[in-house]
Amino acid sequence: xxxxxxxxxxxxxxxxxxxxxxxxxxxxxxxxxxxxxxxxxxxxxxxxxxxxxxxxxxxxxxxxxxxxxxxxxxxxxxxxxxxxxxxxxxxxxxxxxxxxxxxxxxxxxxxxxxxxxxxxxxxxxxxxxxxxxxxxxxxxxxxxxxxxxxxxxxxxxxxxxxxxxxxxxxxxxxxxxxxxxxxxxxxxxxxxxxxxxxxxxxxxxxxxxxxxxxxxxxxxxxxxxxxxxxxxxxxxxxxxxxxxxxxxxxxxxxxxxxxxxxxxxxxxxxxxxxxxxxxxxxxxxxxxxxxxxxxxxxxxxxxxxxxxxxxxxxxxxxxxxxxxxxxxxxxxxxxxxxxxxxxxxxxxxxxxxxxxxxxxxxxxxxxxxxxxxxxxxxxxxxxxxxxxxxxxxxxxxxxxxxxxxxxxxxxxxxxxxxxxxxxxxxxxxxxxxxxxxxxxxxxxxx
Numbered sequence: 148x149x150x151x152x153x154x155x156x157x158x159x160x161x162x163x164x165x166x167x168x169x170x171x172x173x174x175x176x177x178x179x180x181x182x183x184x185x186x187x188x189x190x191x192x193x194x195x196x197x198x199x200x201x202x203x204x205x206x207x208x209x210x211x212x213x214x215x216x217x218x219x220x221x222x223x224x225x226x227x228x229x230x231x232x233x234x235x236x237x238x239x240x241x242x243x244x245x246x247x248x249x250x251x252x253x254x255x256x257x258x259x260x261x262x263x264x265x266x267x268x269x270x271x272x273x274x275x276x277x278x279x280x281x282x283x284x285x286x287x288x289x290x291x292x293x294x295x296x297x298x299x300x301x302x303x304x305x306x307x308x309x310x311x312x313x314x315x316x317x318x319x320x321x322x323x324x325x326x327x328x329x330x331x332x333x334x335x336x337x338x339x340x341x342x343x344x345x346x347x348x349x350x351x352x353x354x355x356x357x358x359x360x361x362x363x364x365x366x367x368x369x370x371x372x373x374x375x376x377x378x379x380x381x382x383x384x385x386x387x388x389x390x391x392x393x394x395x396x397x398x399x400x401x402x403x404x405x406x407x408x409x410x411x412x413x414x415x416x417x418x419x420x421x422x423x424x425x426x427x428x429x430x431x432x433x434x435x436x437x438x439x440x441x442x443x444x445x446x447x448x449x450x451x452x453x454x455x456x457x458x459x460x461x462x463x464x465x466x467x468x469x470x471x472x473x474x475x476x477x478x479x480x481x482x483x484x485x486x487x488x489x490x491x492x493x494x495x496x497x498x499x500x501x502x503x504x505x506x507x508x509x510x511x512x513x514x515x516x517x518x519x520x521x522x523x524x525x526x527x528x529x530x531x532x533x534x535x536x537x538x539x540x541x542x543x544x545x546x547x548x549x550x551x552x553x554x555x556x557x558x559x560x561x562x563x564x565x566x567x568x569x570x571x572x573x574x575x576x577x578x579x580x581x582x583x584x585x586x587x588x589x590x591x592x593x
Contacts, residue, residue: 151214156206158184190277192223193262195252201225453496
C-alpha cells in the first residue's frame with residue numbers, strides 16, 4: 148500500500164506531499180489545480196510512458212516518489228529525453244539506480260509497486276489500478292472478448308499459461324541481458340584498446356583547449372561584429388533611400404531664386420526693437436504723467452563746488468581710513484565732534500548729482516526722436532511659426548517611438564518562437580504549439 152506520494156516539478160506541482168488515509172482518499176479542488184496530475188504521476192511511475200511535457204516550466208527534471216508501507220521508497224525521474232528509477236530500501240543508505248531497462252518498467256520496480264497490468268492474449272494488457280477520467284468505468288469501453296479474457300485469467304489454466312509466458316519472457320530477457328553484457332564487454336575491450344593512444348589524446352586535448360580559448364575570444368568579439376553589420380545594413384538602407392530621393396529630386400526643376408530675406412529680417416528686427424522701445428517709453432510716459440512739475444534745480448555752480456568739496460572729503464576719508472588702519476593698535480583717540488549732519492549732506496549731494504546726470508542723459512536721448520510709426524501686429528504669424536515648430540518636434544518624437552515599438556515587437560516575436568519551440572506541446576491539452584498561429588491570433592485580438 149502507498150504510504151506517501153511526493154511530487155517535485157511535475158506538471159503543476161512545484162513540491163507537493165500527500166499522505167493517503169488508511170481507507171479511501173478523495174482529492175477535491177477547482178479545475179486546473181493539479182488533481183489529475185497526481186493520477187498521471189502514478190501512471191508514470193508504474194508504466195514509464197513515452198517522453199511528454201511532464202517537467203514543470205523552468206525546471207530541469209521532474210520527480211515522482213512513492214513511499215510504501217514496508218518502508219521502501221521508489222522514485223521516477225524524467226528529463227527531456229531520458230528517465231530512470233531510484234530505489235531506497237530501509238536497511239540501505241544509498242539509492243539504487245535503474246537506468247538502462249528499455250521501454251518496459253523494471254521487474255524489481257513492478258514487484259515493489261504491485262501495480263502490474265493484467266496480461267491478456269495477443270500480447271495485450273489491461274490496467275486495473277489506474278483509470279483515466281476521460282474513459283468510462285472499468286471494462287465498459289472494452290469489447291466483450293477483452294472482458295471475457297480478464298475474468299478467465301483467474302482460472303488455473305490462465306495461471307499456467309501466464310507462468311509459461313512469464314518463463315519464456317524471463318528466458319528471452321536473460322538471453323538479451325547476456326547478449327547485452329557480451330556487447331558491453333566487447334565495447335570495454337575496444338575502449339581499452341583505444342586508451343593506448345592516451346598521450347595523443349592529451350595532446351589533442353591541449354589543442355582543443357587552445358581552440359576553446361580562441362573561441363571564447365571570438366564569442367566576445369561577435370557582438371561587436373554583429374553591431375557593425377547591423378549598422379552597415381542600416382547605412383545601406385539609408386543609402387538606398389537617399390538614392391531613391393535623389394532620383395525623385397533629379398526630375399524636379401530648379402527652384403526660383405528667392406528674394407533676399409536679410410534686409411527684411413533686419414527691418415523686422417528693427418521694428419521689433421522700436422516696438423519694445425516704444426512700449427517702454429509709453430510706460431515711462433504713463434508713470435511720469437502723475438508727477439508734478441519738478442522744482443527749480445539747485446544752482447549748478449554751487450553744486451559743482453559741493454561736488455568738489457565732496458571729492459575732497461572722499462579723498463580725506465580714504466586717507467583717514469588708511470591712518471585709522473595704521474593707528475588701530477594705538478589707544479583710542481579723544482571723542483570727536485558729531486559728523487552725522489555732514490554725512491547726511493554728503494549723501495544728499497551724491498544722490499542729487501546722480502539724478503541730474505540721469506535726467507540730462509534722458510533729455511539728450513529723447514530730443515532727436517520723432518513719433519514712432521504704427522507697428523504691424525505679428526502675434527498671429529509668430530503663433531503659427533511656434534505651432535509649426537511644435538508639430539515638427541512631435542512628428543520626430545512619434546517617428547522615433549514607432550521605430551522603437553517595431554523593434555520591440557520583432558524581438559518579442561522571436562522570443563515567443565524560441566520559447567514555444569522549447570516547450571513543444573501544450574501543458575494542458577498536449578497539442579502542438581504553433582508560434583505563427585499564436586502570434587497571429589494575438590494580433591487579431593489586439
